[in-house]
Amino acid sequence: MEKGGLGLEITELRLGLLPGSCGPSLVDKNDKKRVFSEIAEDKNSTTEEKSTQTKSQVVGWPPVCSYRKRNSFQEKDHLKKESKMYVKVSMDGAPFLRKIDLSMHKGYSDLALALEELFDCFGISEALKDADNSEQVPIYEDKDGDWMLVGDVPWEMFIESCKRLRIMKRSEAAKGFGLQLIKGFPKGFIKDVTK
Amino acid sequence: MQRMACSFPDEVLEHVFSFVQCDNDRNAISTVCKSWYKIERWSRRRVFVGNCYAISPDMVIRRFPDVRSIELKGKPHFADFNLVPDGWGGYVAPWISAMAAAYPWLEEIRLKRMVITDENLELISKSFKNFKVLVLSSCEGFSTDGLAAIAANCRSYLHCRNLRELDLRESEVEDLSGHWLKHFPDDYTSLVSLNIACLGCEVSFSALERLVGRCPNLRTLRLNRAVPLDKLANLLRRAPQLVELGTGAYSSELRPDVFSNLSGAFSGCKELKSLSGFWDVVPGYLPAVYPICCRLTTLNLSYATIQSPDLIKLVGQCQNLQRLWVLDYIEDAGLDAVAASCKDLRELRVFPSDPYGPEPNVPLTEQGLVSISEGCSKLQSVLYFCRQMSNAALMTIARNRPNMTRFRLCIIEPGTPDYLTLQPLDVGFGAIVEHCKDLQRLSLSGLLTDLVFEYIGTYAKKLEMLSVAFAGESDLGLHHVLSGCEKLRKLEIRDCPFGDKALLANAAKLETMRSLWMSSCSVTFGACKLLGQKMPRLNVEVIDERGTPDSRPESCPIDKLYIYRTVAGSRFDMPGFVWTIDEDSAMRLS
Numbered sequence: 001m002e003k004g005g006l007g008l009e010i011t012e013l014r015l016g017l018l019p020g021s022c023g024p025s026l027v028d029k030n031d032k033k034r035v036f037s038e039i040a041e042d043k044n045s046t047t048e049e050k051s052t053q054t055k056s057q058v059v060g061w062p063p064v065c066s067y068r069k070r071n072s073f074q075e076k077d078h079l080k081k082e083s084k085m086y087v088k089v090s091m092d093g094a095p096f097l098r099k100i101d102l103s104m105h106k107g108y109s110d111l112a113l114a115l116e117e118l119f120d121c122f123g124i125s126e127a128l129k130d131a132d133n134s135e136q137v138p139i140y141e142d143k144d145g146d147w148m149l150v151g152d153v154p155w156e157m158f159i160e161s162c163k164r165l166r167i168m169k170r171s172e173a174a175k176g177f178g179l180q181l182i183k184g185f186p187k188g189f190i191k192d193v194t195k
Numbered sequence: 196m197q198r199m200a201c202s203f204p205d206e207v208l209e210h211v212f213s214f215v216q217c218d219n220d221r222n223a224i225s226t227v228c229k230s231w232y233k234i235e236r237w238s239r240r241r242v243f244v245g246n247c248y249a250i251s252p253d254m255v256i257r258r259f260p261d262v263r264s265i266e267l268k269g270k271p272h273f274a275d276f277n278l279v280p281d282g283w284g285g286y287v288a289p290w291i292s293a294m295a296a297a298y299p300w301l302e303e304i305r306l307k308r309m310v311i312t313d314e315n316l317e318l319i320s321k322s323f324k325n326f327k328v329l330v331l332s333s334c335e336g337f338s339t340d341g342l343a344a345i346a347a348n349c350r351s352y353l354h355c356r357n358l359r360e361l362d363l364r365e366s367e368v369e370d371l372s373g374h375w376l377k378h379f380p381d382d383y384t385s386l387v388s389l390n391i392a393c394l395g396c397e398v399s400f401s402a403l404e405r406l407v408g409r410c411p412n413l414r415t416l417r418l419n420r421a422v423p424l425d426k427l428a429n430l431l432r433r434a435p436q437l438v439e440l441g442t443g444a445y446s447s448e449l450r451p452d453v454f455s456n457l458s459g460a461f462s463g464c465k466e467l468k469s470l471s472g473f474w475d476v477v478p479g480y481l482p483a484v485y486p487i488c489c490r491l492t493t494l495n496l497s498y499a500t501i502q503s504p505d506l507i508k509l510v511g512q513c514q515n516l517q518r519l520w521v522l523d524y525i526e527d528a529g530l531d532a533v534a535a536s537c538k539d540l541r542e543l544r545v546f547p548s549d550p551y552g553p554e555p556n557v558p559l560t561e562q563g564l565v566s567i568s569e570g571c572s573k574l575q576s577v578l579y580f581c582r583q584m585s586n587a588a589l590m591t592i593a594r595n596r597p598n599m600t601r602f603r604l605c606i607i608e609p610g611t612p613d614y615l616t617l618q619p620l621d622v623g624f625g626a627i628v629e630h631c632k633d634l635q636r637l638s639l640s641g642l643l644t645d646l647v648f649e650y651i652g653t654y655a656k657k658l659e660m661l662s663v664a665f666a667g668e669s670d671l672g673l674h675h676v677l678s679g680c681e682k683l684r685k686l687e688i689r690d691c692p693f694g695d696k697a698l699l700a701n702a703a704k705l706e707t708m709r710s711l712w713m714s715s716c717s718v719t720f721g722a723c724k725l726l727g728q729k730m731p732r733l734n735v736e737v738i739d740e741r742g743t744p745d746s747r748p749e750s751c752p753i754d755k756l757y758i759y760r761t762v763a764g765s766r767f768d769m770p771g772f773v774w775t776i777d778e779d780s781a782m783r784l785s
Contacts (some may be wrong), residue, residue, distance in 0.1 A: 060276030060689070062550045062580065062607050062662065063638075067275075067333065067365040070476075071420075072498055088371065145374040145399070163372050176458065 002149060091119045091136075091167040102159040108151050112138075115167065137168045205230075209238045218243055240264060245709050247285060247309065248734065251763040252293035264328075265294065269309035271712050271757055273687055275333065278755070280712055280740055282770040284496035285309045300760045303328035305479075310334070316341030320348035328360040329556025338369035339396070350385070358383075360415075362390040370396035373421075377402045381409075388415035390442050392472065397421040408433040411576035414466075417441030420474045425453050431460035440464070442472030445499070449479045458483040471495035471520075478505045486510035492539075495520040497546045503557075507532045517573075520544040523580065525558040530563030534570025542576040542601075543567055550580070550607060561588040568595040576601040583614040584641055595631040602627055603638035609665035609690070612642040619643055625650030628658070640660040648672035653678020660685040670697040677701035687712040694752075695722035706732055710759040714738075718756050721749040726758070727776030734761050737774040744774055 036133070085102040098118050105111045115138065138150040142161040150165070212235055215221055225235040241264040242255060242637075243365040255262075269285025287309045293299055301323045305307055311334050320324065321344075329345060331337075342361075349358035376398045377388075386406065391398065398419065405424075407413060413434050418427075422443030431437070446454055457480065461467070461545035467487050475731070476499045491513045496506065497520040506525045525533075533540065545563070549556045561584045567574060574596050583608050593599075613620055620641040627635060628651050638659060639647065643666035651658070659682050667673070675695035676686065686708065694717035705711060705726075720737065723744075727735040737744055738755035765775050 029755075058609075059611065060273065060278045062547060062605055063276050063662075063664070064547065064550050064580075065275035065333075066277055067367075068497075068546065071393075141372060145372060145377075 087140075087162055087164045089115065089118065089165040089167070092169045092172055094119055100165070102162060107155050108158075111150075115165075119167065135170055137170055138165065139168055140165045197310075205234050208234050211267075212238055212548060216241070225380060239431055241733065242266070246759050246761075247287070247290065248763060248766050249709070249759060249761045250520075252290045254763065256293060256297040260297070261300070262294075263300060265290075265298075265301065265303065265304075266305040267305045267309060270285045271687065271710060272685070273307075273689065273712055273714070274308055278353040278689065280738065280770075280772060282737065283773065284421070284766065284768055284770070286768055291315045291318050291322075292756060297317075299323065302326060303330075305330040305332070307332040308334065308335050310336040310616045311341075311669065312336050313338055313341035313344070317344040318343045325357075329358070330360065330362040330364065331366045332362075332364040333366060335367040337366075339371045339373070339394070340377040342368070343375035343378045346375055350380050350383040359385055359387040360388040361386075362388060362415075363393050364390055366393050368394055370394060372396070373398040374402075376406065379406055381405075384409050385412065386410040387412050389413070390415065390417035390441070391419050392417040394419040395421070404430060404433065410434075411436070413437065415439040416444040418472060419716055420444050420472075423447065424457070424480065428453075428456040428460035431464055435463045436466055437464055438466050438467040439493075440471070441495075442470070442474075444475045445473045445480060446475040446477040447480065449477065454480060454483060458486065461611055465490075467491070468493075469493035473499035473501075476501050478502075481509055484509070485512060491516055493518040497522055497544065500524065503529045511536045513537060515539055516648055518542040520546070522546050522548045523557050525563075526558050527560055527563040527566070528558075528684060530559075531731060532568045534566040535556055536698065539573060540567070540571040541573050543571075543574065544578040545580060546578075547580040547605075547607065555582045558702040561585055564588070565591055565595075568592040574600075575599055577665075578605075578638075580605045580607060582607050583611070584620060584623070585613045585615045586618065586620055586623035586626075587613075589620065590626040593623075593626040597630045597632065599627070599631040600633050601636040602631065602634060603636065603662070604640055605638065606640040609640070610642045611640075619646070621650065625654070628654040633657050636660045639666055640664060641666075644668050645672040645675070648675040652676055657682055660682060661687070663688045663691055665690045667691045667693060670694050673697035674700060677704045684709045686710075688714070688716060690715045691719055693723055695719055698722060699725065702726055702730055702733075705758055706730065706760050708760065710753075710757065712757050714755040716756075717752050719750050720744040720747070720753050723753060723756060724749075732760055732762065734759055734765060736769070738772060739774070740772045748771055768773045 025096075032140050043077060086099045087102060089098045089100050099117065100111075100114060102111075140150050140158070140162045141147055141164050143163060153161075202389055212221070212224060215224060218241075219654055221235060221239060225232045236258050237260060239259045240262060242259055242262050242585060243266045244255065245268050247267045247269050263553065265575040267287065267290060269287070270279050270283060274280060274283075285308060287306055288311075291311075295318055299322070302325050304319065305328070309331075316337055319329070326349075342363075343360065345358070359383075373394075373396045379402070383406075389406075389409075398421070400422070403422075407416065407430055415431070415435060416434060416437055416439070418430075418441055420443055422430075424443065426447055426658055427442060431440075461484055464487060469491055470484065470491060470493070473496055478501055481501070488509065489512060491517055494510070495518075496509075500522065502524055505691065506521065506529050510519065510521075510525075510529070510533055514536055517539050518541060519533065519537065521544070523531075525545065530545075533543075545559070561581060564577070564579050564581070565588050568591065575598060577599065577716040578601075581604075584604065588710060612618055613623070621644055624637075624639060624643070624647050628637070632654075634655055635657060637651070637655065637660070639662065645668045648667060648671070651661070655661075658680045661676065661680070661683065663686075670693055672691070673688070673693040676683070677697060678701060683704075688711075691713075693713065698713075698718060699722055723735050723737050726733065736757045736759075737753050738757060739753055741747075741754065744751075769775065
């Protein structure tokens with residue numbers, strides 16, 4: 001075998017692997033093949049399973065690119081139903097965006113508490129008890145692109161249509177964001193929290 | 196001769212150079228003499244950086260001060276198959292910041308497999324006075340908010356910024372809202388190409404209709420799945436000049452009025468040459484495109500779950516087809532029909548409809564590919580997923596099509612032998628490289644020994660990219676390739692028993708290539724350290740999510756290895772699971 005441009009020392013340094021030097025992880029091609037076919041045997045024994053996801057045990061094989069995987073196979077619809085409802089949440093004054101999974105919460109009060117934890121602030125639940133004087137106004141963007149007060153619609157309707165959340169400063173809202181703040185604001189919120 | 200070369204005024208030379216566009220030729224021009232180097236570098240308008248870490252943005256800017264078009268590639272190809280962990284790198288941010296300052300007249304940015312954020316997009320939208328083209332191919336890290344920024348700033352009276360092309364090809368975009376499209380100003384009319392096929396959410400349809408209606412030069416429109424079929428006809432009527440169309444979901448209740456409306460709209464598109472999309476196809480609506488089939492040169496049905504008889508009826512009418520992408524639902528019978536009707540075919544891609552199933556679900560075998568090789572004399576490029584192959588078939592294909600330049604075969608089960616003889620497929624692939632003397636790209640699969648690599652090293656003298664998986668027996672295989680393939684630029688290997696010997700013996704070769712990827716092979720950390728120390732112009736990246744390689748014996752194989760040549764030294768943005776070694780011979784974590 002040629003020694004390339006590096007001289008003898010390189011090839012002499014490397015004498016190949018010491019057998020068994022690091023446990024069961026690999027090397028022999030036959031070992032690899034056995035592993036794969038063992039997996040394949042498992043696959044055959046569970047062909048009743050509908051979910052095709054469990055069948056792809058080897059990462060990245062066959063080489064179907066991830067874009068194609070996301071957009072073609074039947075499991076896509078299956079996955080959608082199980083998928084979480086992550087929405088971005090921004091808070092005026094906070095330098096970062098956070099994400100929250102709406103499907104994890106049971107109602108507006110639950111959401112308010114989660115938002116408080118997320119942003120380490122206590123304004124949101126406060127807002128529900130003393131609406132007019134509260135600093136924070138939680139609003140959300142719905143499917144139609146309109147910004148709405150959180151709490152106006154039933155919870156199920158809310159999580160279906162909410163695209164993202166924003167915790168706005170009341171002063172910002174007053175500047176003409178376009179919202180009309182009602183007295184005793186978010187009625188839904190207040191009802192839930194004071195239960 | 197040199198005196199003559201310098202006797203032309205600079206402007207004359209610059210004018211002559213302007214006719215030379217190819218990068219290799221321009222590089223050659225720049226080596227003739229100092230004066231030509233100087234003139235060339237000031238007049239180079241287009242730069243292609245195949246690996247964003249091979250050079251730094253500052254170095255590019257220093258050499259080429261007036262660039263108008265840049266193309267950058269980030270992650271290695273195997274990132275497409277989830278082999279590169281999240282956070283590995285490929286961030287475009289430093290490039291955008293540097294170019295925002297240095298290239299105010301930049302017009303085109305093309306990125307592939309890079310990470311681009313909304314902030315980066317905003318910076319692009321505000322920094323370049325004459326920005327025209329943004330192509331994001333398999334990119335990620337941004338949302339529809341970033342697109343809104345691009346749309347909002349696409350036109351400016353002051354700076355004559357006029358966006359022409361926005362192409363999101365297969366990128367992963369966070370869908371916050373479909374309203375980003377509304378940010379295109381009402382007086383913006385310059386759109387030539389829009390590809391939003393990868394977007395998941397509904398875009399504002401009325402905004403889309405108005406946009407399409409007011410851009411008379413629109414020639415490419417690729418819609419996303421969420422655009423329903425009953426809205427397609429209206430869009431087409433507003434853009435009868437379209438050359439390339441990607442439909443949305445191609446399904447709707449079968450209604451004669453919707454059908455005739457659609458069919459009429461298609462007939463009105465006299466320039467249409469390329470069709471794609473066709474998600475969720477209802478076969479009853481396929482005949483709506485029949486009127487334009489004879490003009491089609493490109494047809495992408497690779498998301499269309501339609502069966503062979505419908506596919507045959509459709510493709511049978513496309514006599515001028517040059518490029519066909521289709522699912523294996525086409526079956527061998529369908530490929531026979533293609534071979535008979537599409538005599539101008541240059542490129543065929545057959546994708547698997549059920550890649551994870553243990554059994555073949557459709558009668559698609561090596562026979563389909565053999566038929567195509569017999570019937571389509573211009574065939575140059577093949578990507579074919581199937582479940583059985585024989586040496587005889589490969590030899591036939593090779594003899595039929597010596598003009599082939601790209602041959603990628605994926606036999607779905609690793610290590611599958613010739614199904615007729617149960618032998619390895621070495622001689623079959625050997626025939627491919629022997630007969631197809633201009634072969635540039637090759638992907639192997641099936642049961643293969645070191646012999647196939649000997650054939651490749653011996654015959655594949657023009658080969659530039661090779662992909663190998665579950666193949667070979669020893670370091671000799673890798674050695675054949677590295678020592679024999681003179682034009683090799685990219686080599687990617689997974690799950691092969693190749694170790695240190697061939698790698699170290701051919702270390703110098705690695706500097707002549709763009710990159711080498713090896714995962715789940717037998718390369719040790721010791722060899723990586725040695726290479727890193729001895730080869731300062733290579734970045735040797737050990738990617739291992741199991742923790743520091745020092746915690747395991749030096750002889751223990753590493754998980755993933757990515758080696759690439761660079762003049763920029765080690766990169767500064769490596770995540771915790773990437774280790775690299777420099778001349779200090781101390782292990783360096785980023």
